[in-house]
Amino acid sequence: MNHRLKTRIFKILSIFPDGLGYSLYHLLQDIGSKQTFEDKIKSTKLSYTTICRILEKNNLSLENMKIAELGSGWLPILPYQLILEGKARKVDTYDINEHYNTKEIKEVNDYYSNSETFEIESRAKYPLHKTLTYFPKTSICDGNLDDVDLVVSRFVLEHVPVESIIEMHEFFNCALMSGSYILHLISPSDHRSYTDSSLSLQDFLKYSQEDWDDIQTKFDYHNRLRLPQYLEIFKGDFEIISLEHSAINTNTEEYKKFSELAIHEDFSKFNEQELMAGSINILLKKK
Incomplete structure (x- = not known):
């Protein structure tokens, strides 16, 4: 879907009350998604790996x-991989929204049902693995x-206002024990470019904050x-x-697109590497 059309649709959905707006948003995401269930498994497995x-490097x-x-998303695929493949003792998953639905939960449960340690417990609305607890419409704060050893987020922080990120880490x-860890996988690029190849991964850096706020909505917020x-x-x-991120390659089409951007003065203090750094993976330790 063209990013301009998507923005217009999201603007319309933003007018509706939250309940109706998010119901329509879920419906449109379901209809418009080109990802198969197998695609979602493979994509999440890359993050799990x-x-x-x-962790192993450290x-x-x-x-x-x-x-x-932090951030449950649409399916409990990562928690299941952490539990069934990583042998985690327990996973609690928190989301300020509620994107799970019973049809897709059944699909995930069926997929993992042959795992030796797969055991369902019916709690609240969704039947989930007995060591997974879902906290929808709940801030992790x-x-x-x-007794948490590790907080993990997968492509969540970029969708969180900076004030909330600061609040969460405070x-x-x-709340965490000394010596506990936090691992964030962050995608700081302009997500509109994922479906519109004419856009640079940094296209949104040409806008002032006021102009960018006029473009984005609560459904596609990016900080x-x-x-x-x-x-x-x-x-x-x-x-x-540990800190990892993508490095600049000046011999790419992506760098060419970036170099043609008129970066807004709000970002003038950053160098090219800092502006273009993508795929940020960062492991923190509580002092």
């Missing part, structure tokens, strides 16, 4: 960990993280934070154990 690799393992997932600093801004938020209370 990245999580395992980063002599850590998912086994027997209690994990809090209202959760109990007393809460993590108070546009650059790498140094994330690091500034994290470094006060946490030790940065």
